[in-house]
Amino acid sequence: MAHEPEVTTSTEGRDLATYDLVIRRAHVFDGHKALAGPHDVAINGGEIAAVSAEPLRGRKEVDAAEGWVMPGLIDTHLHFYDVLAVSDQESMRRFEEDELPGRLDLFLQHGVTTIKSVGDPTGGILETRAKIAAGTLRGPRLLATGCGITGRDGHPAATVFGGNPWARARFTGEVDSVRQMRDLVHHLADRKVDAIKLLSEGACACAGSPPYVWRNAAFPVAVELVRLPLDFLRAGIETGHERGLRVTVHTTQQAAAREAIEAGADGLEHGVTVEPITDHSLVELMLERDITYTPTLWIHDATHPDTRGNVKKVADAGVRIALGSDTFSGRGLFGANTLEEAELMVAAGMTPVQSLVAATSGAARQCVRPDLGTVAPGKRADLIVLTADPTQDISNLRALGMTILNGEIVVDKR
Missing domain, CATH: 3.20.20.140 (Metal-dependent hydrolases)
Structure with a gap:
């Protein structure tokens, strides 16, 4: 059975939460399937902290402009x-x-x-x-x-x-x-x-x-x-x-x-x-x-x-x-x-x-690395941001905007 990621759908209890990095308004392929609608993906340290259909706040924010976020x-x-x-x-x-x-x-x-x-x-x-x-x-x-x-x-x-x-x-x-x-x-x-x-x-x-x-x-x-x-x-x-x-x-x-x-x-x-x-x-x-x-x-x-x-x-x-x-x-x-x-x-x-x-x-x-390969809370923040949809055209993997490794932006082509 495909892993169902824990997706935050409400800001209840999070009104004052501020994450290290938030990727805003992105379509998400979570490693198993595409999630419905745009989401915010929040990172604290080297881990994914939240995947939310509601807006999140970050000390640093990246507007994905409804591009795509997926695991590295x-x-x-x-x-x-x-x-x-x-x-x-x-x-x-x-x-x-x-x-x-x-x-x-x-x-x-x-x-x-x-x-x-x-x-x-x-x-x-x-x-x-x-x-x-x-x-x-x-x-x-x-x-x-x-x-x-x-x-x-x-x-x-x-x-x-x-x-x-x-x-x-x-x-x-x-x-x-x-x-x-x-x-x-x-x-x-x-x-x-x-x-x-x-x-x-x-x-x-x-x-x-x-x-x-x-x-x-x-x-x-x-x-x-x-x-x-x-x-x-x-x-x-x-x-x-x-x-x-x-x-x-x-x-x-x-x-x-x-x-x-x-x-x-x-x-x-x-x-x-x-x-x-x-x-x-x-x-x-x-x-x-x-x-x-x-x-x-x-x-x-x-x-x-x-x-x-x-x-x-x-x-x-x-x-x-x-x-x-x-x-x-x-x-x-x-x-x-x-x-x-x-x-x-x-x-x-x-x-x-x-x-x-x-x-x-x-x-x-x-690779026996359950901490990798999935966009979900608790997983390592190894992510890529794409400007086009790879679930419809695999060649859109070449439309790379950003590479994030262990929570740090290491490549930024935006």
Whole structure:
């Protein structure tokens, strides 16, 4: 059932109330649906204090002029460090000093207030997360898995980082045994990652299974892969759950998706991309296990023609969808890619509201952050103000007037 926000409809008891910031006369998409009529949204500190159909008073007031207020966008799947340029300690230092701050700011400039890194060097991305949280680095709220975990010579170790051994050892975690899998998950949990990402790429290593060859236009290599062994997969998921962490699994084929779900995964990164979903029982299994499906159309749409149809099939069935662009350095623009992902979801057959839910409350659920993704009292004041209606035209996400992060106006384009 969709969350019903607590909306103040009377000024009783509030006649003298003055909030830190009030956004006045805005249409509101609350993360689940559009509220009827214009509202005032009040903020105290870093939290939403009230959503009222009646006027509210603020020490600072912003007239939305009957534009739209909605939760800041959440991108649940991206790779922040430059996988093409970081190849030793010096190049990593240069990236962190010269490139990182500007790329973080791009997200805010496009209305993205939370990002989730799912395969960056563990030490670097956690240090970046700490700097943002401490306020010494400006950027969106950052969540991170640390390195992605794969089998020996799996993706992305032997693919993206096949010619970059320095980065391979830091961006990926290759395991050769169940014990190594458990130890690595415990190590990441000890470092306080926000979630665990496992990679099960390609075809089953069993008789009769078709080979899977990894190809990506951004890289010159093609690598034949097999899936992560099932006992490794189960061990990673079980250990993550023992540590209270959500575990999602990178898949591309129906068989791999089923295997991940049956092993206990909480969500699928990419889902099914290289073939059409023909097994309806797989969709039923997603619903039964309450799986979140993150389609990453931005990276797969141009090269995998079945991806759009698969997204529509699972969305129409009621499977939970989370927005994740799979943004990585070298293509497109950070932040803008997130907006394109929302548009591609609609092009695939989702409604604008379904796409907005995937980018807000659905993404917050995927990240286990119930304080995010909803416009309601008590939630974090991560908001965007738009000058046009995104519930009718998803491209109106580009009509950004203001980005508010933790109650502070960080971008003002009015």
